[in-house]
Amino acid sequence: MTAPVTTQKSWVVALLLCFFVGVLGAHRFYTGKVGTGVLQLITIGGFGIWAFIDLIMILVGAFRDKQGQPLVK
Template sequence: MKEKSTATLFAIFLGSLGIHRFYLNDVGMGVLYLLTGGLCGIGAIIDIVRLVLMTEEEFNYRYNRPPKY
């Protein structure tokens, strides 16, 4: 189960490398962040703000749902 606090810390300290995107199973964006330095840092800053402002319920709905079969 993914935790909001872990994703936020990854975004703050390793956001320009896209580690938080890999943690949240968004591999495509993780690779893009890795190759572009977090879209020159702007994408990482946006993700940090988005994660900080996101409620725990919204985070769980978005990233901790069971997979669709």
């Protein structure tokens, strides 16, 4: 039996994407959360509030990728 292949996403890349283009949901696309990325794109980051909350979650290490894995620092 083989272990499932998981790719871990970078904390720094997610942080930079969220800071510069977070209202477009780029950090969510990067971490594999395409559905919520599209929602952020349509709502302009939840009118900026959702993107700001995501930025804080990334900063404190609470943001996870689609598989529930923490971002790698």
